[in-house]
Amino acid sequence: MQNLTLTRPDDWHLHLRDGEALKAVLPHTVHQFARAIIMPNLKPPIRSVADAAAYRERIIAAIPTGKQFESLMTLYLTDNTSPEEIISAKASQFVKAIKYYPAGATTNSDFGVTDIRKCDRVLEMMEQVDIPLLLHGEVTDRDVDVFDREKVFIEKHLIPLKERFSNLRVVLEHITTSDAVQFVLATNKIAATITPQHLLFSRNIIFQGGIRPHFYCLPILKREKHRLALLQAATSGNPKFFLGTDSAPHTRNSKESSCGCAGCYSALHAMELYASAFESANSLDKLEAFASFYGPDFYQLPRNTEQITLTKTTWRIPDEVPFLESGLVPLCAGQEMRWQMA
Numbered sequence: 001m002q003n004l005t006l007t008r009p010d011d012w013h014l015h016l017r018d019g020e021a022l023k024a025v026l027p028h029t030v031h032q033f034a035r036a037i038i039m040p041n042l043k044p045p046i047r048s049v050a051d052a053a054a055y056r057e058r059i060i061a062a063i064p065t066g067k068q069f070e071s072l073m074t075l076y077l078t079d080n081t082s083p084e085e086i087i088s089a090k091a092s093q094f095v096k097a098i099k100y101y102p103a104g105a106t107t108n109s110d111f112g113v114t115d116i117r118k119c120d121r122v123l124e125m126m127e128q129v130d131i132p133l134l135l136h137g138e139v140t141d142r143d144v145d146v147f148d149r150e151k152v153f154i155e156k157h158l159i160p161l162k163e164r165f166s167n168l169r170v171v172l173e174h175i176t177t178s179d180a181v182q183f184v185l186a187t188n189k190i191a192a193t194i195t196p197q198h199l200l201f202s203r204n205i206i207f208q209g210g211i212r213p214h215f216y217c218l219p220i221l222k223r224e225k226h227r228l229a230l231l232q233a234a235t236s237g238n239p240k241f242f243l244g245t246d247s248a249p250h251t252r253n254s255k256e257s258s259c260g261c262a263g264c265y266s267a268l269h270a271m272e273l274y275a276s277a278f279e280s281a282n283s284l285d286k287l288e289a290f291a292s293f294y295g296p297d298f299y300q301l302p303r304n305t306e307q308i309t310l311t312k313t314t315w316r317i318p319d320e321v322p323f324l325e326s327g328l329v330p331l332c333a334g335q336e337m338r339w340q341m342a
């Protein structure tokens with residue numbers, strides 16, 4: 001196959017940051033995707049509908065002229081989020097979900113929830129107005145091994161949560177384990193996003209010939225058996241699994257550091273990365289639904305009508321793209337790709 005024409009995809013998990021960073025990365029996403037679910041973990045986070053409205057305006061102002069892009073906003077859940085804020089989020093039309101970060105789990109999560117049970121009134125309201133809860137599904141307990149944090153989150157928090165709120169629509173974001181795949185398959189009203197890095201790499205890549213900080217993201221890459229379970233889920237044609245890049249830009253300096261930040265940058269070449277993952281599983285025919293159908297179906301939004309084309313040509317991913325003071329290193333920088341977006 002030389003050309004692959006698909007309905008224009010959407011990115012159901014994206015970090016755009018703000019200010020100059022936003023201006024640098026947004027054109028990459030706009031080139032690939034029609035819409036994206038925008039993560040609220042700014043400093044300080046997007047906690048109210050008013051914050052989200054203002055952030056949305058800043059995103060709109062950064063869209064390159066003549067291009068179409070829709071930002072689907074999220075609110076950052078805190079111990080202090082009120083049920084009233086949920087009602088106005090639903091009424092706003094542009095806030096599409098509420099994001100839960102366990103306090104301290106990941107980049108800019110200091111305002112996160114200390115105990116999900118403190119949010120029961122808010123979760124009840126979310127279930128009632130039918131607005132999805134997006135989860136960074138990892139525990140933060142220091143005594144839990146970093147590779148087990150997703151599995152333990154499912155057992156300790158997610159199973160009880162779904163027992164308390166069985167009608168709440170949930171997205172388990174950036175899943176990394178076969179345990180997450182099994183749980184999503186077995187549970188009603190829950191879907192999952194999958195990143196390109198978790199489909200393409202196991203944790204070995206982080207240590208290949210030395211320490212490679214540009215493969216460090218959270219939840220951290222896992223064993224090969226987990227990667228294979230994710231690839232199987234993504235290419236299975238099951239609508240519970242859809243595209244979310246988790247593209248998370250950090251400057252080169254903040255990644256190549258004695259205490260480097262978590263996050264992989266994939267907005268530049270997301271569809272090419274997903275195409276190579278799907279091709280490796282002989283499942284290019286399943287890419288369109290994963291990238292363009294199951295996300296809008298879950299979010300109860302119309303599917304896009306325009307199309308994109310991926311062409312079979314060899315090109316080299318740049319070593320760096322311009323970004324703030326020290327540049328941005330894309331996922332798989334310097335490597336050859338065999339698909340390219342027209």
Ligand SMILES: NC(=O)N[C@@H](CC(=O)O)C(=O)O
Pocket residue numbers: 015041106107108136216217218219246248249262263264
């Ligand atoms: N995935 C990451 O490793 N980093 C994300 C935060 C997140 O999605 O957890 C970021 O904002 O940098």
Ligand SMILES: [Zn+2]
Pocket residue numbers: 106136173174218219
């Ligand atoms: Zn996360």
Ligand SMILES: [Zn+2]
Pocket residue numbers: 013014015039246248
């Ligand atoms: Zn993320």
